[in-house]
Amino acid sequence: MDKGLPAKREITFETELFGSKTFLIYVEPVFSKAGETIGINYMGIDITDQVRKRERMIKIREEIAVQKAKETELNRTIHITEETMRAKQMLATMSHEIRSPLSGVVSMAEILATTKLDREQRQLLNVMLSSGDLVLQLINDILDLSKVESGVMKLEATKFRPREVVKHVLQTAAASLQKILTLEGNVADDVPIEVIGDVLRIRQILTNLISNAIKFTHEGKVGVKLYVVPEPPFAKEGSQHGSDGSTANQTTTNVPKEETCTSTSQTSSDQRGFHGKKHEGSCQNRSQSEPGTPVMNGKIDVTEEQAELPETTVWIRCDVYDTGIGIPENALPTLFKKYMQVSADHARKYGGTGLGLAICKQLVELMGGRLTVSSRVHCGSTFTFILPYKVSLSCDHSDDSDDPDDLSDMDDHGDSDDDATNGFFQFQPRTLGSLFSSNGSSRTQKLLAHNIGHVNSHKINGFSENYCSFPTSNGQAKEMDLVEDACSVAEALEISSEPECSFSHSPDHDSESAICRGRRHHNDVNGENKVSSIDVSTYSETSREVDVKVKISEPQLPAERQGRSDSGSQSTLNTSQEVSNSISKPKILLVEDNKINVLVTQSMMKQLGHTIDVVNNGVQAVRAVQCRSYDLVLMDVCMPVMDGLQATRLIRSFEETGNWDAAAKAGIERPSPSSDSLQPDCTPPKHIPIIAMTANALSESAEECFANGMDSFVSKPVTFQKLKECLEQYLP
Amino acid sequence: MLGLDADRLRADLNRLLAFLFHQGILDEQYLQLQQLQDESSPNFVSEVVNIYFHESEKLLRNLRSLLMDREFSDYDKMGIHLNQFIGSSSSIGAKRVRNVCVAFRAASDQNNRAGCLRALELLEHEYCILKNKLHELFQIEQQRLLAAGVRYPMLN
Numbered sequence: 001m002d003k004g005l006p007a008k009r010e011i012t013f014e015t016e017l018f019g020s021k022t023f024l025i026y027v028e029p030v031f032s033k034a035g036e037t038i039g040i041n042y043m044g045i046d047i048t049d050q051v052r053k054r055e056r057m058i059k060i061r062e063e064i065a066v067q068k069a070k071e072t073e074l075n076r077t078i079h080i081t082e083e084t085m086r087a088k089q090m091l092a093t094m095s096h097e098i099r100s101p102l103s104g105v106v107s108m109a110e111i112l113a114t115t116k117l118d119r120e121q122r123q124l125l126n127v128m129l130s131s132g133d134l135v136l137q138l139i140n141d142i143l144d145l146s147k148v149e150s151g152v153m154k155l156e157a158t159k160f161r162p163r164e165v166v167k168h169v170l171q172t173a174a175a176s177l178q179k180i181l182t183l184e185g186n187v188a189d190d191v192p193i194e195v196i197g198d199v200l201r202i203r204q205i206l207t208n209l210i211s212n213a214i215k216f217t218h219e220g221k222v223g224v225k226l227y228v229v230p231e232p233p234f235a236k237e238g239s240q241h242g243s244d245g246s247t248a249n250q251t252t253t254n255v256p257k258e259e260t261c262t263s264t265s266q267t268s269s270d271q272r273g274f275h276g277k278k279h280e281g282s283c284q285n286r287s288q289s290e291p292g293t294p295v296m297n298g299k300i301d302v303t304e305e306q307a308e309l310p311e312t313t314v315w316i317r318c319d320v321y322d323t324g325i326g327i328p329e330n331a332l333p334t335l336f337k338k339y340m341q342v343s344a345d346h347a348r349k350y351g352g353t354g355l356g357l358a359i360c361k362q363l364v365e366l367m368g369g370r371l372t373v374s375s376r377v378h379c380g381s382t383f384t385f386i387l388p389y390k391v392s393l394s395c396d397h398s399d400d401s402d403d404p405d406d407l408s409d410m411d412d413h414g415d416s417d418d419d420a421t422n423g424f425f426q427f428q429p430r431t432l433g434s435l436f437s438s439n440g441s442s443r444t445q446k447l448l449a450h451n452i453g454h455v456n457s458h459k460i461n462g463f464s465e466n467y468c469s470f471p472t473s474n475g476q477a478k479e480m481d482l483v484e485d486a487c488s489v490a491e492a493l494e495i496s497s498e499p500e501c502s503f504s505h506s507p508d509h510d511s512e513s514a515i516c517r518g519r520r521h522h523n524d525v526n527g528e529n530k531v532s533s534i535d536v537s538t539y540s541e542t543s544r545e546v547d548v549k550v551k552i553s554e555p556q557l558p559a560e561r562q563g564r565s566d567s568g569s570q571s572t573l574n575t576s577q578e579v580s581n582s583i584s585k586p587k588i589l590l591v592e593d594n595k596i597n598v599l600v601t602q603s604m605m606k607q608l609g610h611t612i613d614v615v616n617n618g619v620q621a622v623r624a625v626q627c628r629s630y631d632l633v634l635m636d637v638c639m640p641v642m643d644g645l646q647a648t649r650l651i652r653s654f655e656e657t658g659n660w661d662a663a664a665k666a667g668i669e670r671p672s673p674s675s676d677s678l679q680p681d682c683t684p685p686k687h688i689p690i691i692a693m694t695a696n697a698l699s700e701s702a703e704e705c706f707a708n709g710m711d712s713f714v715s716k717p718v719t720f721q722k723l724k725e726c727l728e729q730y731l732p
Numbered sequence: 733m734l735g736l737d738a739d740r741l742r743a744d745l746n747r748l749l750a751f752l753f754h755q756g757i758l759d760e761q762y763l764q765l766q767q768l769q770d771e772s773s774p775n776f777v778s779e780v781v782n783i784y785f786h787e788s789e790k791l792l793r794n795l796r797s798l799l800m801d802r803e804f805s806d807y808d809k810m811g812i813h814l815n816q817f818i819g820s821s822s823s824i825g826a827k828r829v830r831n832v833c834v835a836f837r838a839a840s841d842q843n844n845r846a847g848c849l850r851a852l853e854l855l856e857h858e859y860c861i862l863k864n865k866l867h868e869l870f871q872i873e874q875q876r877l878l879a880a881g882v883r884y885p886m887l888n
Binding site for chain 1: 760761764765767768770771773774775776778779780782783784787812815816818819820822823824825867870871873874875877878
């Protein structure tokens with residue numbers, strides 16, 4: 001009105017009758033001819049419906065806009081995911097492609113390693129092998145991860161022996177152990193002898209966990225514990241989660257007509273768990289092919305077709321524990337994430353890529369289990385995984401070649417052997433107990449004897465805990481062959497520790513013959529004169545033939561052999577071994593009380609190709625010389641009981657006078673002349689070169705050494721060069 | 733499980749060794765020890781060194797208990813311990829430890845109790861350093877070996 005202009009507006013009225021209604025009001029002023037406002041024209045239109053429609057339209061448009069935005073986002077995400085999948089696929093493919101030629105390289109390198117190589121070549125080859133291995137590992141890890149993530153990982157179902165797997169993994173780890181740790185494995189008695197599962201993956205998980213444990217533990221022990229637990233809450237009864245689908249086809253064809261018996265009677269073809277595959281192969285040939293019905297997890301019998309062969313699922317829990325540095329609480333949640341390590345510091349200090357635990361967790365979960373960890377900083381950690389395993393309950397029949405298709409439940413319960421249920425292993429760091437043994441071969445024999453003795457006692461003890469002591473390093477055996485022999489014997493010990501072998505028919509017979517052979521061999525060693533190194537290889541070879549070497553009971557092991565033998569008797573042993581000088585090796589005596597020096601010197605001599613006898617003081621030195629003629633004596637000067645100077649004096653007096661009176665005066669009794677004594681008293685004793693090993697002490701001046709009868713001296717610490725010069729000078 | 737850093741580890745190893753040589757903590761005798769390690773005795777160095785630690789700690793305990801004894805007068809006995817220590821230290825190349833031992837022995841020869849105490853403190857200190865460094869060395873070596881040693885089962 002004020003402005004004198006028409007206006008339009010929407011006004012909403014509330015009416016009692018019709019609710020709220022909206023009108024479009026048009027008002028215009030009416031002017032008189034003179035221009036004065038005299039009134040208004042008032043028009044109103046009911047636009048309620050239109051307004052409503054309009055509002056709805058707005059809302060709809062809004063919604064559409066939102067929808068569109070969502071769609072775009074989704075599309076983008078799909079796109080990204082596709083790209084990622086493609087990239088992963090490509091990575092997997094490429095890795096696969098890379099793997100073949102790479103494993104070719106590694107295989108060739110391995111073959112090369114078996115040929116004759118000199119030291120430098122071998123070192124180069126080792127680098128090649130380890131580098132190739134590393135890359136292969138990486139590739140396999142990547143492939144694993146991508147397989148697991150993309151859901152195409154197929155799980156195997158093979159029969160295997162959990163105890164063997166545990167032992168094997170621990171052995172492998174023990175073999176390269178640099179620290180002083182005890183590795184132990186404990187498999188509860190209620191764990192079945194054989195179970196069905198993906199042994200390769202399980203071994204992978206175990207190896208990973210154990211090597212982590214070793215990595216982060218600097219003292220104490222690392223161990224594995226396996227035991228049966230009741231079905232855990234996270235598993236669903238009769239569900240097909242976890243290892244279904246992928247395992248279905250394989251399990252069904254493997255299940256029927258299996259030959260397992262939880263009560264341990266074993267068949268010859270079933271030496272080792274992971275021969276199960278071979279076993280299954282033959283099984284598949286024989287058995288009727290089952291339709292691929294999915295197998296259910298759970299304690300229900302499987303399907304109607306397999307009604308004859310009930311199966312159970314047993315849940316086995318595995319703890320891998322250590323007394324290591326522990327894991328802080330805040331690091332626990334991210335532990336299993338990919339590429340995560342506990343901290344950057346850890347990553348730097350301990351290495352690794354952080355893939356291991358992620359893979360483990362995925363694998364475990366894929367198999368239907370769970371992987372958890374508990375830890376205390378500075379105390380240790382325990383990684384636990386629970387997995388379901390199938391166990392076939394049907395009893396096996398004796399697997400002789402005659403009756404493969406026989407479904408009869410004829411049992412061969414015969415020798416349910418203790419060894420198959422042996423569940424306790426321990427691997428101690430190799431203590432250099434044979435410190436004062438003089439030559440490597442006797443040490444190897446000791447090792448053998450040690451192993452044999454132990455396994456033997458283990459046989460006697462039945463189910464009781466057994467102590468299979470495997471050295472973490474194979475010690476200073478004379479040559480590689482010896483080491484290999486020892487290994488193979490040790491391995492054979494392991495194999496035949498479960499004599500479900502075909503020899504089970506007549507174990508006693510075999511063992512007796514083995515015993516006889518063993519005993520005879522012993523007599524050989526003691527009485528006759530063979531070079532000790534050859535002895536050991538013969539021993540191993542006969543053992544290999546017998547194949548049941550374990551059963552060699554050798555309680556009559558000469559006491560000299562075990563533990564730290566008195567070197568006097570040791571040298572007696574060696575005397576008889578090497579008396580006949582068909583191969584004349586120079587006889588060298590080392591007189592030294594310091595353990596470290598003994599080790600180092602001995603090792604150096606070994607590398608220079610000599611074996612030496614060791615004694616620890618002057619008295620023992622004199623005795624040794626009395627028993628045996630040496631070509632060279634390395635005499636430490638400062639020693640307890642009797643020092644090197646006096647010992648030399650006594651030896652020289654013998655050489656001059658032909659008798660040991662001076663020694664007797666000093667309190668050393670002449671040993672009774674035995675067949676061991678080589679020096680008939682009539683011939684004049686020859687002059688033994690005696691080299692002093694001086695530590696630059698005041699009392700060890702060169703003049704004094706010469707004055708006491710030494711020929712020369714070598715100053716400590718002993719080096720290769722010094723030893724070599726010495727040998728060149730004084731040995732013929 | 734993977735030791736991708738095998739190269740890095742080797743470099744670390746060499747760097748640490750160089751440092752130890754440079755500082756005089758180890759000398760060439762240690763290299764002699766390394767030469768003794770081969771396929772037939774793959775853990776020789778760590779075995780010997782572990783025995784050395786074991787023995788040395790015994791010796792250190794003995795030395796300390798001797799010196800702590802108020803009526804101590806048996807310098808000869810101390811000399812014997814020291815000789816042992818000198819011998820084993822020089823055999824593995826522990827130069828600094830050995831040198832301190834030699835000084836210790838000199839003080840002992842002069843029946844200088846105060847000097848002996850000082851030397852013992854220094855000896856324990858040097859021994860600690862040596863032990864830590866060697867442990868570090870072995871740790872790196874262990875990693876390298878584990879990485880190289882675990883042969884991966886070939887999956888198809």
